[in-house]
Amino acid sequence: xxxxxxxxxxxxxxxxxxxxxxxxxxxxxxxxxxxxxxxxxxxxxxxxxxxxxxxxxxxxxxxxxxxxxxxxxxxxxxxxxxxxxxxxxxxxxxxxxxxxxxxxxxxxxxxxxxxxxxxxxxxxxxxxxxxxxxxxxxxxxxxxxxxxxxxxxxxxxxxxxxxxxxxxxxxxxxxxxxxxxxxxxxxxxxxxxxxxxxxxxxxxxxxxxxxxxxxxxxxxxxxxxxxxxxxxxxxxxxxxxxxxxxxxxxxxx
Numbered sequence: 001x002x003x004x005x006x007x008x009x010x011x012x013x014x015x016x017x018x019x020x021x022x023x024x025x026x027x028x029x030x031x032x033x034x035x036x037x038x039x040x041x042x043x044x045x046x047x048x049x050x051x052x053x054x055x056x057x058x059x060x061x062x063x064x065x066x067x068x069x070x071x072x073x074x075x076x077x078x079x080x081x082x083x084x085x086x087x088x089x090x091x092x093x094x095x096x097x098x099x100x101x102x103x104x105x106x107x108x109x110x111x112x113x114x115x116x117x118x119x120x121x122x123x124x125x126x127x128x129x130x131x132x133x134x135x136x137x138x139x140x141x142x143x144x145x146x147x148x149x150x151x152x153x154x155x156x157x158x159x160x161x162x163x164x165x166x167x168x169x170x171x172x173x174x175x176x177x178x179x180x181x182x183x184x185x186x187x188x189x190x191x192x193x194x195x196x197x198x199x200x201x202x203x204x205x206x207x208x209x210x211x212x213x214x215x216x217x218x219x220x221x222x223x224x225x226x227x228x229x230x231x232x233x234x235x236x237x238x239x240x241x242x243x244x245x246x247x248x249x250x251x252x253x
Contacts, residue, residue, distance in 0.1 A: 010135025023081025085243025159207025189231030
């Protein structure tokens with residue numbers, strides 16, 4: 001599958017966040033892979049060259065490949081994710097369009113490991129600029145906050161850091177109106193948490209919603225009713241629906 005001759009036909013999205021964006025579905029035995037899950041998706045490409053938490057240099061070639069699960073190839077915990085269901089719904093709505101995905105998420109990463117100055121951020125900017133030679137930057141799929149919700153110090157600052165990251169990324173890429181699709185954390189697992197943990201999680205979730213509502217080029221993606229395989233991670237079926245919800249919010253922007 002080659003690149004389109006008309007670069008406007010390739011819509012490119014950065015995948016940013018932690019494990020739920022990197023893809024945690026089908027990692028556990030009770031949430032298995034289904035037939036076809038690992039097959040490349042027609043009309044969808046993924047860009048290689050993601051780095052590690054410590055070094056921004058690409059691991060592997062920074063080039064397009066047919067997109068298939070898992071998208072984040074340098075993380076053992078990565079499995080089935082929401083990005084390909086997102087791309088499938090976009091292609092249903094816009095069949096003439098190809099979708100390019102840039103995997104930039106990292107399981108367990110607090111927002112400070114993703115923001116300006118971090119290796120993951122520098123790598124994401126570099127690869128986005130390379131990707132722009134083949135298509136047009138169309139948006140960022142963001143799902144992160146679980147790690148910050150575990151800290152009394154990090155949770156209150158999370159929303160401000162996210163808003164700052166969004167502004168920095170748009171500025172560094174020269175796309176001031178770059179859409180951000182911000183997903184809610186799961187609404188499951190609170191029955192197993194202590195009250196202080198629940199309060200921090202609520203704080204982060206409210207901040208995600210507030211940042212999306214206050215930014216004219218962002219949208220909040222609801223997680224209501226989606227199930228988890230533990231207290232943090234969505235399962236395969238939930239990620240299929242979540243990806244479609246991300247796509248519907250993008251199509252409605």
